[in-house]
Amino acid sequence: MQNEPEPTDVRAASDAEAADTDAWHAANRLAWDEAAERYEGWLEEAISLIRTGGSNLFPVEMDLIGDLRGRCRRAIHLQCAGGRDTLSLWNLGADEVVGVDFSRRMLDLARRLTDATGAPATWIEADVLDVPHDLDGTADLLYTGRGAIIWLADLDRWAAVLRRLLAPGGRLVIFDGHPAEWLFDGDGDGGWTLTGYDYFGGAEISRGWAPEYIDRLSIPDEEQHPKYAKAWTLGEIVTALLGAGLRLQQVTEHPVDWWAGHRDVRADQRGRVPLSFSVVATRDR
């Protein structure tokens, strides 16, 4: 399952837990500060990638984002983690980049990446639902995804933030995990099998991380802070974006295995399942 642990310590959130946005996000902030340990191990690789003008983005993302040279004064990246994808936007031609994340430890890494590369970046420690208003209307490109949306408790508030950050004529690009991904897993023989996941089941609370992604940390799984996640359906995501007054230009489903969580599935089989999706949108009003 996407960004999810082996299901040894996972349970459904109660309705009251799922409705408590502050508690949900506070828990996730602690859990992501712990998980930043894994990103620290990737810093040298990130420095070398950015220094050599590279991009960590997938071809599908670069196609959506395009060449930013001369047409993007500011790119804002929400839930930027250690800043590698944010600075990839700089290498694609954004004049300056702004990364927003609520994990101080992630942003410490992003700052070290900036120091090592001289990138014109600003790092803002904030919940994505409370991005400071001085950024309103300034994003020529607003980018988010790659494991971002599942951590959020309130998509209507999130979509309202997306809308207010966009500059007139600015573009929103989302590339994230497809909620249907949670329904499928490798069968151990290169094909697919169904998981027990309930597509309409709601938020889950878990400890521990998938071995293909964060894996084990120095803190044992059972002592880690619990985290909340929800595979928001594509309908919920699109409806939130429309409700905020965003004009959707395209919504596309992709077989791209964006976190390599299904690398045990044969390539010919992988193409049968939507593992990621993208949205391109502008402001409607």
Ligand SMILES: C[S@@+](CC[C@H](N)C(=O)[O-])C[C@H]1O[C@@H](n2cnc3c(N)ncnc32)[C@H](O)[C@@H]1O
């Ligand atoms: C899977 S990571 C994103 C990874 C990023 N796309 C990358 O590859 O570098 C999720 C990030 O979202 C951040 N995050 C989760 N919930 C957040 C929230 N409510 N506000 C701000 N940041 C949040 C976490 O701290 C973490 O850095």
